[in-house]
Amino acid sequence: MAIKKFAVAAYDDEEVLFPAVKKVRNSGYKLHDVYTPFPVHGLDGALGLKETDLHIAGFIYGLCGTSTAVGFMSWIFLSDWPVNFGGKPHFSLPAFIPITFELTVLFAAVGMVLTFCYLNQIMPGVKKHVFHPRQTDDLFLIVLEINDETSEQEALDYLKSTGAIETNIQVAESEWWYGRWDKKEAYELS
Amino acid sequence: MNERFQVPARLRNMSLALIAVGIITLLVGVFTLLGSNNADHTLQHADKTRFWAVLLQNAVFFVMICTVSVFIQAASTLAQGGWIVAYRRVPEAIGANVWIFGAIAAVVLLCVAFVFNIDGHNPIYHWVHPEGDNILMGKKAFLNPYMFAGFTIATVSLWAFFGRKFRSLSLAQEKAAKNSTKIYWNSMKWAGGFLVVYALTQMSTTPWMWIMSVQPHWYSTMFSWYTFASAFVSGMSLILLFVIYLKNQGNLELVTKEHMHDLGKFMFAFSIFWTYVWFAQYMLIWYGNIPEETIYFKLRQQGPYSILFYAIFIINFVMPILILMARPSKRNYFTVTFMAMLIIFGHWLDFYNMIMPEPLGVNWHLSWYEMGIFAGFVGVLILSVATTLSKSSLVPTNNVLLKEAVIHQS
Numbered sequence: 001m002a003i004k005k006f007a008v009a010a011y012d013d014e015e016v017l018f019p020a021v022k023k024v025r026n027s028g029y030k031l032h033d034v035y036t037p038f039p040v041h042g043l044d045g046a047l048g049l050k051e052t053d054l055h056i057a058g059f060i061y062g063l064c065g066t067s068t069a070v071g072f073m074s075w076i077f078l079s080d081w082p083v084n085f086g087g088k089p090h091f092s093l094p095a096f097i098p099i100t101f102e103l104t105v106l107f108a109a110v111g112m113v114l115t116f117c118y119l120n121q122i123m124p125g126v127k128k129h130v131f132h133p134r135q136t137d138d139l140f141l142i143v144l145e146i147n148d149e150t151s152e153q154e155a156l157d158y159l160k161s162t163g164a165i166e167t168n169i170q171v172a173e174s175e176w177w178y179g180r181w182d183k184k185e186a187y188e189l190s
Numbered sequence: 191m192n193e194r195f196q197v198p199a200r201l202r203n204m205s206l207a208l209i210a211v212g213i214i215t216l217l218v219g220v221f222t223l224l225g226s227n228n229a230d231h232t233l234q235h236a237d238k239t240r241f242w243a244v245l246l247q248n249a250v251f252f253v254m255i256c257t258v259s260v261f262i263q264a265a266s267t268l269a270q271g272g273w274i275v276a277y278r279r280v281p282e283a284i285g286a287n288v289w290i291f292g293a294i295a296a297v298v299l300l301c302v303a304f305v306f307n308i309d310g311h312n313p314i315y316h317w318v319h320p321e322g323d324n325i326l327m328g329k330k331a332f333l334n335p336y337m338f339a340g341f342t343i344a345t346v347s348l349w350a351f352f353g354r355k356f357r358s359l360s361l362a363q364e365k366a367a368k369n370s371t372k373i374y375w376n377s378m379k380w381a382g383g384f385l386v387v388y389a390l391t392q393m394s395t396t397p398w399m400w401i402m403s404v405q406p407h408w409y410s411t412m413f414s415w416y417t418f419a420s421a422f423v424s425g426m427s428l429i430l431l432f433v434i435y436l437k438n439q440g441n442l443e444l445v446t447k448e449h450m451h452d453l454g455k456f457m458f459a460f461s462i463f464w465t466y467v468w469f470a471q472y473m474l475i476w477y478g479n480i481p482e483e484t485i486y487f488k489l490r491q492q493g494p495y496s497i498l499f500y501a502i503f504i505i506n507f508v509m510p511i512l513i514l515m516a517r518p519s520k521r522n523y524f525t526v527t528f529m530a531m532l533i534i535f536g537h538w539l540d541f542y543n544m545i546m547p548e549p550l551g552v553n554w555h556l557s558w559y560e561m562g563i564f565a566g567f568v569g570v571l572i573l574s575v576a577t578t579l580s581k582s583s584l585v586p587t588n589n590v591l592l593k594e595a596v597i598h599q600s
Contacts, residue, residue: 055517086479094476097469 004174005146006032007155008131009164010139014040017140020162021046024142029155032174035131035141054119058112065107069100121176129172139166145174193583195441197576205573212566216245219559236553239313242302243549244560246314249295250400251424251541252567253346254392254417255534256291258425259284260353261388264381267356272594273452276444278586280432282360283578284425285353290574291567292346299342299400303335314549317406325407333403341399345391352384357578364588374590393418401541405548408486412471417544419467423460423506424537426453427530432575434527441584444596447521451600454520457533461510464537465503489547494554498543505536538564 007029011017017040024031025048034047073096077083082090117123135141142162144155146169156167219241226237259281266274274281302314312318317333320326326333359377366373397417402409410416430453436442475483490499510529519525546554586592 051517059515086477094469094473097473 002174003171004032005152006131006170006172006174007144007146007152007159008168008170009142009144009159009162010132010134010166011142011163012139012165013163014140016163017142018043018046020142020159020164023162024144024159027158029150029158030145030147032143032145035135035143037136037138037140040140052119054112054115057115058108061111062104062108064111065104066100068107069103070096073099123178126176126178128176129170129174131170131172132166192440192443193585193587195436195439195576195580195584197580198439201572201576205569205576208565208569209573210569211562212569215559215562215566219563223559233553235308235313236550238306238308239549240553240555240559242298242306243314243545244563245298246302246400247541247545248538248563248567249291249298250545251421251538252571253288253291253295253349254421255425255428255537256284256288256571257349257353257388257392258422259429260288260349260356260384261392261422262426262429263356264352264384264388267377267381268385270591272591273449273598275586275589275591275595276446276449276598277429277433277436277442278360278589279579279582279584280429280436280575282357283575284428284432284571286357286578287571287574288346288353289350290570292350294570296342296346300339303338314404315406317403329406333399333406338399338403341395345396348387348391352380352387355380356384360586360589361582363590364583364586366588368588369590371590392421401544404545405486407482410471410475410483410486412467412474416464416467416471419460419464420537420540423457423464424534426456426460427533428571429453430457430526430530431534432579434523434530436579436584437523444585446598448598448600449595450523450526451517451520452598454514454526454529455600457526457529458510458514458520461506461514461533465507490543493547494552495543495547498539502536502540502543505532506540 009020011020014036017034017036021031021034021043025046031047034043036043074091077090077092085092085095088095121128131141131143132139142159142164144159146152146155152169156169159167223237223241226234228234228237262274263278263281263285265271303312303318306312306314310319315338316323317326317329318335320330320333331337356377359373359380363370363373363377392414394414397414398409401417402413430450433442433445433450433453437445472487475487489495509532513525514520514529542556542560589595
């Protein structure tokens, strides 16, 4: 959680945004994030985002599901409450497979959704600073981080030169926070 | 761009050598197996049965995996899938050669049904002589030699016709006016037609006729779907092998790792789909525990075929899921090539295990005859597909979806 200073540039066209993103990445400014109203194909490549490790988490959740199912059913049918089903052995793996499969899928799916939400900071009740009211409507935003050594005016001019229709400087919470919108002030004052 | 593919002398010689191996094996088989004069009558009958059963297995397996190429073209045409266009000539070339394997399969199947006979009964297709067997008499309306002959000929001619039709449509598109979509919409109608044909043959009735009727007292409603899954995953692996071969020759520059990744996903996903269907069939029979049904798995799981039963499970499920799960392995040429070959072999074994237990019992072999016939079929496949590939440009430059194929990202 940190209050930071940002230079915000709004673009009204995807075609302008792509070269702008490339220029900003090469310029040496610290890119905070890019906000678009819809998923833009190829933007993750242009931003140089690295491949997510979410699927590794999914594999681990799946393994947890598999072992939970097999372990739990084995415990039930071997020691807790052994029942004779049509003369089958108590530990009959084929009968366990469907439930094992379902629990593997369930654990992997639910775990991955929650992890995805956590990584993207989109849990219910989580608040984030909105840089521009139209960032979910029709504008594309590039947000740069400004530190002590950056000249604000230079950054704004640079963003203008890449084709931005609107630029400004904002001081805001850079991470998410939990709770009411007005808690933001508490963060910003602290 | 390197659009033209010349069949390299090495490939031609290799496939001709494989065909020669196949023909020599067949001839040796005619004299030693079909003309077996073993004093022990059981072994003599087993030799004769082995001769036909292996031919039946290979003929059915190869015609089915080649027809998958026709199916994937039809499915991607209807779904307007663009990425397949980058290597579309490969399934087209395999599909255009379905007629060769269809003809071989028809000859073998008709010989097995009509010619093969030991002392007035047919060891592979018992239903040819149903007299004295109430169950087979009850199935006589469907399982009889004339129905079988008509069905086989209709199936293979329809598959062969559509295989050639899709290729001719695609080649006609090359000659059509730039950006003309007339043939594109026309091929969509043919694709819809083929899917109906395919659903009524490969996905339902044909495996009953050709394979399930080897054990005519037993039936499973999952069987055709299971056979289709087997054929589909090996058919996709076959396409992938040809694509990689062409890339190694410097062709198919439009095919990138993105396309390979998606083909790898097909292999991975349909290996799991195969296991899903296989297990659905197995578990219901295991759970129900009805003797008429469990007899099928009694022979395979606990009888002399148990080694094959578990080997197939490991090759077709455990290895693909563990090796192909990670993203880097689907983008690695060596891994996907190795897995494609392994999957084709695994499903060939699966077809072996579907057909052999009833006619052969304990007298099964997996030696020179099986491998020789397999090699012969592989040789025919390589030579015919390579020849077809060399006949036209490998890049469908006039295809309306080409741009989608070029910019494809998996």
